[in-house]
Amino acid sequence: MLDLLIRFQNMDRRWVFLGMALAIVLPMLVPFSLPFKVDQRVQDLYDRVEALEAGDTVYISADFDPGSRPELEPFFRTHLHHLFRQDVRVVMGTLWATAPPLVKPILEDIAQEYGKEYGKDWTFLGYVEGKELAIKSLGQSVRKTYPLDDRGNKTADLAVMAGLDAMRDFDILTSVSAGFPGTQAFVLQIQGQYNLEMASACTAVSAPDYIPYYQSGQLFGLSGGMPGSAQYEKLVYASVPPEKRPRLPATSGMNVLSIGHLYIIILLLLGNLAFFLTRGGEEN
Amino acid sequence: MDLLAITGLLLSIFLTLAILSFLFDDNPIYKFAEHLFMGVGIGIGTIEIYYGVFQPKLILPLLEEHRLLSIFPLLLLVLLFAKVTRKHQDWARIPIAFIVAAFAGVKLTGEANGRLLEQVRASMPDLQQLYETSGWWDWDNGGAGVISGLVLVLGLCACLLHFYFSARHNRPMRTISRIGILTLMLSFGASFGFTVMGRISLAIGRAEALLGLDQPNTLIQLGSMEVHRMTATRWMTVGTLLLIIVSIAALRRRTAPDSSTS
Numbered sequence: 001m002l003d004l005l006i007r008f009q010n011m012d013r014r015w016v017f018l019g020m021a022l023a024i025v026l027p028m029l030v031p032f033s034l035p036f037k038v039d040q041r042v043q044d045l046y047d048r049v050e051a052l053e054a055g056d057t058v059y060i061s062a063d064f065d066p067g068s069r070p071e072l073e074p075f076f077r078t079h080l081h082h083l084f085r086q087d088v089r090v091v092m093g094t095l096w097a098t099a100p101p102l103v104k105p106i107l108e109d110i111a112q113e114y115g116k117e118y119g120k121d122w123t124f125l126g127y128v129e130g131k132e133l134a135i136k137s138l139g140q141s142v143r144k145t146y147p148l149d150d151r152g153n154k155t156a157d158l159a160v161m162a163g164l165d166a167m168r169d170f171d172i173l174t175s176v177s178a179g180f181p182g183t184q185a186f187v188l189q190i191q192g193q194y195n196l197e198m199a200s201a202c203t204a205v206s207a208p209d210y211i212p213y214y215q216s217g218q219l220f221g222l223s224g225g226m227p228g229s230a231q232y233e234k235l236v237y238a239s240v241p242p243e244k245r246p247r248l249p250a251t252s253g254m255n256v257l258s259i260g261h262l263y264i265i266i267l268l269l270l271g272n273l274a275f276f277l278t279r280g281g282e283e284n
Numbered sequence: 285m286d287l288l289a290i291t292g293l294l295l296s297i298f299l300t301l302a303i304l305s306f307l308f309d310d311n312p313i314y315k316f317a318e319h320l321f322m323g324v325g326i327g328i329g330t331i332e333i334y335y336g337v338f339q340p341k342l343i344l345p346l347l348e349e350h351r352l353l354s355i356f357p358l359l360l361l362v363l364l365f366a367k368v369t370r371k372h373q374d375w376a377r378i379p380i381a382f383i384v385a386a387f388a389g390v391k392l393t394g395e396a397n398g399r400l401l402e403q404v405r406a407s408m409p410d411l412q413q414l415y416e417t418s419g420w421w422d423w424d425n426g427g428a429g430v431i432s433g434l435v436l437v438l439g440l441c442a443c444l445l446h447f448y449f450s451a452r453h454n455r456p457m458r459t460i461s462r463i464g465i466l467t468l469m470l471s472f473g474a475s476f477g478f479t480v481m482g483r484i485s486l487a488i489g490r491a492e493a494l495l496g497l498d499q500p501n502t503l504i505q506l507g508s509m510e511v512h513r514m515t516a517t518r519w520m521t522v523g524t525l526l527l528i529i530v531s532i533a534a535l536r537r538r539t540a541p542d543s544s545t546s
Contacts (some may be wrong), residue, residue: 068486132387189397
């Protein structure tokens with residue numbers, strides 16, 4: 001037994017990676033369903049969006065890239081479905097140079113699916129450089145920060161922007177954030193100053209940093225990583241019959257995530273057990 | 285024939301497996317993929333910055349709208365490049381001073397507004413209100429309640445006292461300090477847990493792409509016949525994996541020191 005534990009401690013790390021690969025791939029090939037609960041942070045986000053009325057306008061800052069796609073794209077898609085389903089107008093921009101090729105086609109597809117008209121019901125303003133300075137500028141005037149939209153139209157002339165300029169003119173600000181610049185910069189620069197109603201969907205790595213913003217009321221809702229996205233999918237598609245639902249990537253990823261976590265917990269337990277049991281033997 | 289779709293699919297499979305091959309060992313295929321990602325990332329960034337910043341904020345105002353004030357940012361930009369010459373490098377301090385001053389101002393107000401005031405206020409929970417909304421401990425609301433509020437306040441005080449070095453760390457201070465360390469360890473543990481979750485999520489995303497589960501019902505046109513994208517993806521993944529394994533083995537054999545010469 002002791003020999004086995006010593007061998008386990010000295011095991012080549014590549015076996016751990018292989019085990020992890022199997023822990024991820026096998027549950028995908030043999031699908032199953034584990035239940036999960038909706039967090040209060042996601043429930044609050046959903047409830048606030050549900051309370052929006054037709055004609056209200058939401059500003060989405062889509063600040064993520066392909067590296068964080070599995071965690072944030074499911075939320076982003078579901079959020080757009082949720083907003084368009086309620087006839088809410090969407091104005092979207094990004095502070096990440098690598099985001100437009102990823103987020104623009106998704107917005108275009110979903111807007112088309114709901115028969116929404118560009119410029120009237122939604123617009124994509126494109127990318128703006130400047131990080132926190134750009135955020136500060138957005139707080140004062142979206143039109144000046146983005147003089148032209150992504151298609152080269154004057155932002156001020158778009159019907160969707162009628163009566164809207166400063167960030168506080170929008171009913172909700174949603175930050176889909178994979179890091180800097182993102183949710184934290186929005187909270188620090190303009191949320192408090194203009195008392196904005198702001199929600200965030202962030203990567204799991206950022207979630208512990210943003211939870212205090214939710215607890216202090218600076219964010220009215222927060223979706224953290226893939227579990228947050230899965231919980232939001234669960235709420236948004238609860239009223240849709242299963243046969244009519246699109247593929248829900250975060251929900252299907254949750255089962256795999258659970259098995260992956262279980263594998264790491266087992267490794268942690270075995271590693272600690274081996275360390276404490278073999279410590280005396282090695283000292284002798 | 286969906287040649288573009290198949291090429292894109294094959295490229296994404298190859299690059300994913302090439303990056304993952306680093307888990308086995310550092311190798312030239314991984315290096316190639318890494319350099320390609322860097323190059324493409326910088327390329328996309330440069331184009332986006334040109335069309336998103338230079339064109340609307342400098343070139344168009346100067347050349348089409350004839351706004352002479354736009355000469356100043358251009359001048360600052362030119363001065364920034366003075367850094368590369370030894371003789372005139374001091375001129376670069378002017379634009380750098382602008383950048384530093386602007387960011388210092390923005391950061392200071394932001395931190396004071398968003399973090400300091402709001403977070404200090406939030407670290408003093410209203411226990412009466414907490415009791416009315418969540419009781420002592422609410423399992424359905426992530427453990428919210430009076431106990432959590434007390435843990436927050438006491439943990440925060442213990443952490444602050446742990447870093448208070450002006451008082452001698454006698455026995456009571458040491459006990460408080462240990463509670464502070466425990467609170468910090470719990471916080472680091474939570475952050476680590478979230479980080480692990482994030483990394484597994486990314487792995488799930490790539491595994492779904494390699495198994496064709498991201499678009500399970502899509503069909504690809506191959507000449508006159510239609511094939512399921514998922515089936516094609518899986519065959520391509522297996523083929524590419526074998527190709528990478530054989531290539532790495534061949535490269536290692538070639539670069540391995542010849543035992544006959546030693």
